[in-house]
Amino acid sequence: MNRSRELTRDEPVAGAMPQTDGPRWVIVNPVSGTADHAERVRELAGMRGYRVEETDHAGHAVELAKDAAANGATLVAVAGGDGTLNEVVRGLDSEGALDRTTLVPVPVGTENLVATNLGIESIEDAFDVVETGARRRIDLGVADGEPFVMSCIAGLIADASIATSDELKERFGSLAFVVAGVQEMASFDGLHVDLTAISDGEERSWSGEAICVLVGNVRRFAREGGQADVEDGELDVVVIEQMPTGDMVLEAIAQRLFGEETDNVYHVRASELEIRVADGETIEFSLDGEPHADSDLEIHTRPFALRVCVGPDYDPSPLGS
Numbered sequence: 001m002n003r004s005r006e007l008t009r010d011e012p013v014a015g016a017m018p019q020t021d022g023p024r025w026v027i028v029n030p031v032s033g034t035a036d037h038a039e040r041v042r043e044l045a046g047m048r049g050y051r052v053e054e055t056d057h058a059g060h061a062v063e064l065a066k067d068a069a070a071n072g073a074t075l076v077a078v079a080g081g082d083g084t085l086n087e088v089v090r091g092l093d094s095e096g097a098l099d100r101t102t103l104v105p106v107p108v109g110t111e112n113l114v115a116t117n118l119g120i121e122s123i124e125d126a127f128d129v130v131e132t133g134a135r136r137r138i139d140l141g142v143a144d145g146e147p148f149v150m151s152c153i154a155g156l157i158a159d160a161s162i163a164t165s166d167e168l169k170e171r172f173g174s175l176a177f178v179v180a181g182v183q184e185m186a187s188f189d190g191l192h193v194d195l196t197a198i199s200d201g202e203e204r205s206w207s208g209e210a211i212c213v214l215v216g217n218v219r220r221f222a223r224e225g226g227q228a229d230v231e232d233g234e235l236d237v238v239v240i241e242q243m244p245t246g247d248m249v250l251e252a253i254a255q256r257l258f259g260e261e262t263d264n265v266y267h268v269r270a271s272e273l274e275i276r277v278a279d280g281e282t283i284e285f286s287l288d289g290e291p292h293a294d295s296d297l298e299i300h301t302r303p304f305a306l307r308v309c310v311g312p313d314y315d316p317s318p319l320g321s
C-alpha cells in the first residue's frame with residue numbers, strides 16, 4: 001500500500017471556481033430510471049445553450065465524455081443515474097480532464113444517490129444550480145484503478161441494484177438493498193477477508209469471515225446512513241461479519257447498522273484500504289452499482305478530484321466536522 005500519498009488541498013474547496021463559461025454539454029442516458037426525461041432535458045438544455053448528446057448503448061457515456069473533453073467542455077451535465085455519472089467521470093478522467101471540467105448530475109436515474117447527496121433533487125434544480133448554485137471540489141474514490149463517486153460494495157451484495165420491496169425501503173431507507181441482499185445469504189458462504197485501513201497515517205486491521213464490505217464516498221452506510229463528508233479525503237467503511245442465517249438476521253443487521261450496537265459490524269474511516277481474500281477466491285464488487293471482480297482490492301481517495309455544482313441543501317460538513 002502506498003502510505004506516502006497525502007491530501008492535496010491545492011486550492012480552496014469553495015468560492016471562485018474556474019471556467020464554466022466554455023462549452024456546456026449535457027450527456028443524456030435516455031433509458032435511465034423511468035426513461036421519460038429526455039424531452040424535458042433537451043428543452044431546458046436548449047434554452048441554456050448546452051450541446052446535447054444521447055447515449056445509445058451501455059458504456060457510451062464514457063466515449064461521449066471523452067468527446068466533451070476533446071471539445072473543451074468546461075461544464076458537463078449528466079442526465080442519468082449513478083451508473084451514467086460513473087461512466088462520464090471515467091471518460092473525463094481518462095483524458096486528464098477532471099480538473100478543468102465541472103460536473104452537475106441531473107437526477108433522472110433510479111436512485112440518484114450522488115445528485116441527492118449533493119442537494120440536487122430534480123431536473124430543474126440541476127439546470128438552476130449551474131446558474132446560481134455553489135461549486136465545490138469533492139473527493140473521488142478509486143478501486144483497482146477505477147474511479148467511483150458514490151460507493152464500492154464488495155461481497156454478497158455487490159449488486160447494489162438488487163430488487164428491494166417497498167416495505168423494506170420504507171423501513172430501512174437507503175439501506176434497504178443491504179437488508180434485501182442479506183436475505184440471499186443462506187446460499188452465500190461468506191468471504192474470508194483481511195482488511196487494512198489507513199486513516200491519518202494510522203493503520204487498522206480486521207480479519208474474519210464477512211458477508212460484505214461497504215465503502216461509501218458520498219454516502220454513509222453506518223448508523224442512520226445519509227450524506228457522508230465528501231471533502232475530508234476519507235471513505236466510510238463498514239464490514240458486516242458473517243452471522244448465522246435465520247429470521248433474526250435481518251433485524252440484527254438493521255439494528256447494528258442503525259443503532260449503537262457494534263457486534264458483527266466493524267466501522268472504520270480510511271483514506272486507503274486494502275481488501276484481501278483467501279487464495280483462489282475472487283471478490284465481486286460494484287463501483288457505483290456496476291459489477292467488477294478481482295482477487296484483491298486496493299481502494300484510496302483522490303481528495304478534491306471532482307468539481308461539482310451543488311444545491312442549497314448540500315452540507316460540506318454533515319457530521320459537524
Ligand SMILES: Nc1ncnc2c1ncn2[C@@H]1O[C@H](COP(=O)(O)OP(=O)(O)OP(=O)(O)O)[C@@H](O)[C@H]1O
Binds near residue numbers: 112
Ligand atoms: N442507450 C442505452 N441503452 C441501454 N443501456 C444504456 C444506454 N445508455 C446507457 N446505458 C446503461 O444504462 C445503465 C444504467 O444507467 P443509470 O445508472 O444512469 O440509471 P439507473 O440504473 O436507472 O439509475 P441509478 O444508477 O441511479 O440507480 C448504465 O450501466 C449504462 O451503461
